[in-house]
Amino acid sequence: MPNTNEPKLISGNANLPLAQAITERMTTHRGIHTGLVDARVERFNDGEIFVEVYENVRGEDMYIIQPTSNPANDNLMELLIMADALRRSSAARTTAVLPYFGYARQDRRTKARTPISAKLVANMIVEAGIERVLTMDLHAAQIQGFFDIPVDNLYASPIFALDIKTHFKDQMQDLMVVSPDVGGVARARELAKRIASPLAIVDKRREKAGEISEMTIIGNVEGKTCLIVDDMCDTAGTLCKAAEVLLANGAKEVHAYITHGVMSGPAVERVSNSVMKSLVLTDTIQPSQTVLDAPNIRIVPTAPIFTQAILNIWNGTSVSSLFEDDTLTPIYESLYSAT
Known part of the structure; x- marks a missing residue:
């Protein structure tokens, strides 16, 4: 009732x-x-x-x-x-x-x-x-x-899909959704389905906690505009490294859509100096002034x-x-x- x-x-x-x-x-x-x-x-x-x-x-x-x-x-x-x-x-x-x-x-x-x-x-x-x-x-x-x-x-994927259809409306055929790890495939697949895009996966291997020894791309990203999708960005180390690996494998450019911008430690500096064209965050976590001032970080409202x-x-x-x-x-x- x-x-x-x-x-x-x-x-x-x-x-x-x-x-x-x-x-x-x-x-x-x-x-x-x-x-x-x-x-x-x-x-x-x-x-x-x-x-x-x-x-x-x-x-x-x-x-x-x-x-x-x-x-x-x-x-x-x-x-x-x-x-x-x-x-x-x-x-x-x-x-x-x-x-x-x-x-x-x-x-x-x-x-x-x-x-x-x-x-x-x-x-x-x-x-x-x-x-x-x-x-x-x-x-x-x-x-x-x-x-x-x-x-x-x-x-957040329905919101991201609306944002992508607006900001990439002339590149929809060139988009590739990328999961930064195997555990996030379901989330990435949901967004890929909404924008009718193919899916790639970054397979990362760790020798010890916090240190990534190797990244392998599952899928052909050559000539694609890659959209990395994840639920949170903490120190942004994995995210920035994944962007570099995607470009090294022939991607045209890399953007990221992350729901929760934890953005601790050197995260903002890493993103600002990274090869990513843009990082889109929601405001589920109140963005700091440093995040708001970053030239390649954008906030979408929830x-x-x-x-x-x-x-x-x-x-x-x-x-x-x-x-x-x-x-x-x-x-x-x-x-x-x-x-």
Whole structure:
């Protein structure tokens, strides 16, 4: 049954610009002013997090917008404490909107005596009183099964497909989607299907963690405009190396589409000095000023799709409908009206 209450949005400090963009989009879409619930999320001198909600949320349908990006532990604790504050304030339902789910790379035991931290974080989120999770491009699909509550996992590939059809409309026949590793083939294949492009794979071998000894291209990329697709870019070492190998194998030029721009350490400098023509990131993680100033990095917004997903959850309608071009294109029409 559709919820009769208005959706109420609250945000931590992880990505306030995205939260504000969602409220603005929701206000425009519904014609009813929607703002962030008035609250303070602060730290004591010793680093403890304190949350106080100034508005009445009893019986309300609440949405916490808080990616658990760097600093991951602080942002995760903000999320958990906000959820506890809402539960103790008698909110009817609390949904965690996690544009980026931190700890997702620790989704399995890679060797003896190591944790499965993604499962631990999922347990903490459920115990805090969150009843539903909305996220985007989980690092591994099985993480949805770590939660004992509903999880809606949105995909960036439909947004990327719209962007590609706009920026490469005169080169569509020359495009080649590239997965930077074997594990990302399903994600790359999904985008390749949407833009009717062939697929190549970069097979990388590591002698030890963090060091790539060899890269081999599976597929013929000669004369192609290659689009590397992945869910996250951390230090950008693998990404920049893959771009070099593609050009060495005859690619005409290389671009990259990455959902989560972690961009830690030397990442921005590496991308700026790389052979890649462009790197396209979403704003699931708030981009730093250095990222925004980089000449070959471009940001595409996720507020339109998250806004619609929140409204669909609130209304009790389908979220998976947002995976279809016919549904998504009108949401992004102001950005990609050329398509």
